[in-house]
Amino acid sequence: MHMKKAKRPGPERLHQQVARTIGSAILAGVHAPGASLVGEVEQSAAMGVSRTAYREAMKILAAKGLIESRPKAGTHVTPRSRWALLDPDVLAWTFTGEPDPAYVRDLFELRGVIEPAAAALAAERRSEAQVEGMRAALSVMGAKGLATEEGRQADNDFHRLLLEATGNAVVVSLAGSVGAAVQWTTHFKQQKQSKPRDPLPEHLVLCEAIADGDPVGAHAAMNELLRLALEDMA
């Protein structure tokens, strides 16, 4: 069987580059809420791109709630409360720089709410096939370890399967974003970790609670898993 050629994201388009540059600057606080980005022609010229590319970048940022444009008034950064903080791109832009510690705290707090609830839902609704898949993923994870690419992939698979087992599309998309964000943060700190602990045991406990259809147990198991993960970073 052929390995299907991995879908290549391709080179970043110009308007995406512009959106990333300005978006990152906004999230880093270079342009505070209320700040003015008035003057399409000057701004685009200053970046050395056409107004077309610049405007399309603005549309992307506006779609994510970071800016707002009106004729005569110009383009301004919106208050933080309107930003789509869980958007995948916004998340990535946030973690290009040093992320605000308060933001990371908020993120973990939300994770602590969402993921145990998701585990409980999964325990109630999982199919046999999903349990099979989760067990298989943990098996690979145990055999290869988290040091290998395969092991990390299996870890991802496990969590993805768990989310899908909730049968709640909104929870899936949300927890997916949060999980990705948390991985970004751990990626930072994990550099220093000389001796990583083996996280397999708590994964197994969680998996079996879900297999048993035990929402309360799954909730508690996920809580424990998150507690241990957080402990590893301190």
Add this chain to the structure above:
Amino acid sequence: MHMKKAKRPGPERLHQQVARTIGSAILAGVHAPGASLVGEVEQSAAMGVSRTAYREAMKILAAKGLIESRPKAGTHVTPRSRWALLDPDVLAWTFTGEPDPAYVRDLFELRGVIEPAAAALAAERRSEAQVEGMRAALSVMGAKGLATEEGRQADNDFHRLLLEATGNAVVVSLAGSVGAAVQWTTHFKQQKQSKPRDPLPEHLVLCEAIADGDPVGAHAAMNELLRLALEDMA
């Protein structure tokens, strides 16, 4: 003191119209995931707009994860799992048509997870000023009732203040989206409600639990509030 002129959204721009039209069609299932919107020139001509406006609309939809474009391959609708289901615009587009019952169920389920947790956080972190504001809002709500615009505004204020009291920016933006979505759905069904129940008592219980700094009580009170609200719709 002058009342600042209320910010008027103004007329919808052309590219926003196009984005709304196609976005709504995607969410309504007219264009299923994988469906092709190939041919910018033809598509834009068919809608009677310039290619510029059409492309800017595409950038908006792409920013919300609904579509994906690549040269030669064309533009296609992405799988549902990538959609930003909690984006304000996406929510609005969803509720222009008959929303999928499963989606509404998922939304309420998430609300049942988020809002009690938010109430508990608020109980731990609220300031005195915030408690004052929440009490004042409930006072107005009790005096005017939910039949008046002022009363509904006070209800919104209460919930907004509660969220702000969590001190968690991510929870605020998230719960704000979910709350807005839930209001859309209730707006549908509430038409038929001949005799609305007075929701003030459970609001007061919740408010006092938060004022007392009682996370467990606040969690339970919010659960009860949501249970009653859901009951009103059945």
Add this chain to the structure above:
DNA sequence: ATCTTGTATTTGTATGAGTATAATTGCATC
């Protein structure tokens, strides 16, 4: 079969002109 190479199709970028919107200003009025 597999790899390379070419080619055609589609989106991406650039530019310039003109339009529409709304913040601002100035003026008249109360």
Add this chain to the structure above:
DNA sequence: GATGCAATTATACTCATACAAATACAAGAT
């Protein structure tokens, strides 16, 4: 002085056109 109304004007918005770049696909070479 404050308020309401009209003209001004800065700014984003829309359009049309041309060209560039990327890439899926097919044809050919190995």
